[in-house]
Amino acid sequence: MEGHEETTPGDAGHEAAHADIYGEDGVIRPAFVAHIGAAIADRDTLTLRKDVGDLHQSEVGDLLEALLPEQRRTLVDLLGADFDFSALTEVDEAIRLEIVENLPNAQIAKAVQELDSDDAVYILEDLDQADQDEILAQLPFTERIRLRRSLDYPEESAGRRMQTEFVAVPPFWTVGQTIDYMREDNNLPDRFSQVFVIDPSFKLLGAIDLDQILRAKRSVKIEDIMHETRHAIPATMDQEEAAREFEQYNLLSAAVVDENERLVGVLTIDDVVDVIQQEAEEDLLRMGGVGDEELSDTVIATSRSRVPWLLVNLATAFLSASVISLFGATIEEMVALAALMPIVASLGGNAGTQTMTVTVRALATKDLDIYNAGRVIRREVLVGLTNGAIIAIIIGVVAALWFQNHDLGIVIAAAMVINMLAAALGGILIPLLLDKLGADPAISSSIFTTMITDVIGFLAFLGLATWWMHLG
Template structure:
């Protein structure tokens, strides 16, 4: 995901100016300069032609690349030509900054134009008061729909769903259905399936559009509809819903309430965002970072990172207290102080390798009770093998460095012990955390490092103390 310098797909048009991105994936600087100038000159013609016409995600990228003052000025200048959907593509901080400055009337007018899922995405971050004021200005049905979606818990399928869909009764023919779609003005902007429902909105089945197109006009919908094996309860967590999409290669899925009534649809493009977010979350948690965004301020960022560092400080103090048990030995043989971080550090690295594999395997459900035991044995084997390899390497290096066979032997043994401890901690700790319902991505690293630090210092200094005492 990091090769930024490859060329992007160029839109195939004669007008080369249409691609606003430079080779490295960021917005072209000459385009940014032109937009900046147009904002300063209040050049509405340029802005309408070249900015309002951008795809929502391009407009989002543009908003993220210009200065805060320019952002607000741009939104004001574009007025009703500003596509609010672009706000679903920017950092939360930038979204709030823009929305806070827009009059509620303008937001209400713009919200009315959006798909319900985008509208909910923007409304859910607003404070209660503003949200109510905006909702109050919407037409009744719209308001009811949005309120219903907002009533579902955060990160649920109900929050992410779109309430616009095409639904027909089972006794219609293909011909009737096609005629209905030709005549009806108020269809969703785009769709790939239609839903079959009974008069109470209970979901009966789904028909993909290609199935309709392949079927003769006189055929009844109920004969070509397929059962919906995976209706998604509105209160299901979005992450779980995403897993269903992935497993069954769904393009869209029906969202139903507790009575099996169709309340909305979830589409793959929203799910792609969820999958990205969830992978993101795991990466951030493994790195000891919370829910931070690039636009957070220094105090916000500091605050979000302090808890993790505090926990680490405590484990570091624990490791230090292990060292202090052996102060007398270190005083006699200072070489031990020089070498001890190597044993602890290598254990930490080996442990984090095993932990990374384990946490990912748990997250992608590749690791379960059926293969856990096999994987534990494999990791123990890898720990033993790598422990022998690096024990020999560091034993020779340390022995030569300090011209002392004893030190070489002691560090080799300690390395082997700590690599084994690292392997076992790296797999058992995430498994146990998962078993007790904790998130292995968040907490594993602390525990694994504690084990490898403590074992590393204790085995090395302990072995040395014992060996030099008896020899």
């Protein structure tokens, strides 16, 4: 989550470190992992402190993921207070839990105090209630209150992701006073890009970017250069919506306010980048029929997350099967139909997936709306007909030659055009409908689209064959 290495001037060894530990392909070097593994086996704390202690949190995270589970635990034990807990925000949830659950709550409580509040929350939120309470009880009062407040906001809300450390000044201060305050106060956040302006009750009045402060004369009043915070984010706002605000208005940080408009924290772009990545990943996985999965999940967890989708697919597959079974007599008369059937279904399915992918993505980015829906639907239908015609000609000719049967070529070509049209309509209308009904189109569009292309494909092909060639 947060990275503060930019704020430790003089730590020049880092560039070299990066080149040392990562290979050309961006993956951590086996030699480095082996070296650390050997040091862990030798319980060589000195080497570990030297070679791991100086790494960036994300590098430690990559190292942890490359080690074996026992090595991870031993490394954390050996490093003790030198282990940078923020590295835990960089690893898979399963690995984080595995490491944290192995540590005594007293040690976690101590480590958590060193972290920015958002990182602390990130680690605490996955623990069960009892452990959370025990750890929080061991923290100083103000810290406990702050973390508790963040944890009380709903999961995936701005309040959960915010940092509760920020710089706030009253509106009547001058730029000079503000700069002097920053020079003297040792309690500033490690890194910040905005100063907030508040009234005595912590009500948010405005904000100033640091470059604005640096441009202004010392005598200028804060209230004269602050801008009203147009993008204050309610703590209960969903993180995805907050991320969209950041994207639309190119924010670097934004104030987070409670229900009384009081400043409670700050959301920063680096957390938002994580959210954007996460949400894009979620859409991709959902379209592939996978839930919130991580590579480190167990077989049981993975199987449990994937089976429901397969069961729905089983139901729709039985539907296609019953369509086919209606034409048993036709197939018995001409077995070539059975061989060609899957071609019609497969191409329809792929064309439907193309349209559906574009539609789902455009809905997620709010690019598809009432202003262009009509035009996009029209375009998809025309593309479906065009591509249908191209594929139909090829498949018609090949089928006619293969089975030495003109009629079969005509039938499969016609069925292909019909199915590509169904694919285009299904691929765009199903996600639009699901979105309208408040369902996530990424989750279920794919199954319904292929259901339609399978059913229409089989129906068109076998139905046309029966009628045109007088079979069955």
